[in-house]
Amino acid sequence: MLQQTQTSRVSEKFLNFVKKFPHFEALSKASLEDVLKAWQGLGYNRRAIALKKIAEIIINEFEGNLPDSIGILKTFPQIGHNTASSIVAFAFNKPSIFIETNIRRVFIYFFFSKKEVIDDKEILPLVEKSLDTSNPRKWYYALMDYGVMLKKKFPELNKRSRTYRKQSQFKGSDREIRGKVLKLVLNHKTLLISELIEKLKISRNKLNKILIQLQKEGFIKINDDLITVE
DNA sequence: CTCCAGATTG
């Protein structure tokens, strides 16, 4: 949930989510529709699909236990190096090296105060050197909280990171339509393409492109003109 | 308008 989404927004949804799906088994057995509905408001809906898939993998291949290996975690959908490593650090309190936006800000502030463009590869060795291997969880929490605090005073720090990229406009974009389409399908259970065109006031051509994309990613199924949640 | 405890794809 925390991938590219503000903590303040996640914290409210999270409690609701774990109440509804308290363990991997519940999540693996739940319908995709229920999972996506519980996810509403968080954005990046593909993460909801991934999380359910991960629950199924853990139930079927790992006897219901979350692996503590970065290499294995990285084979799960939507889990890259940073998320895999943070799971190892936070869930298991085992040493791992990773960077996220708040950690990045701390190291840019302290070690690259003048440099114009900073690559994560330059930061990683410093993360490794500074890590408290006796209690990585506590160290990373502190580091990230410090980064949050720094942002208030220096909101521009991460713009000097090579990873920084200005986000394209959301309003009027295909992304916005995509979100609206999924929300409508979730609220109506089934929907006709003609109804979507009327509600969203967009061309059939554009809608088709988005629907095919949603189908390909496993959100919906299309039978003739009828759309349902996968 | 901006960005967010990023990952994946072309």
Added chain:
DNA sequence: CAATCTGGAG
């Protein structure tokens, strides 16, 4: 490498 995914707070 760049583009794409999402929606709401500030």
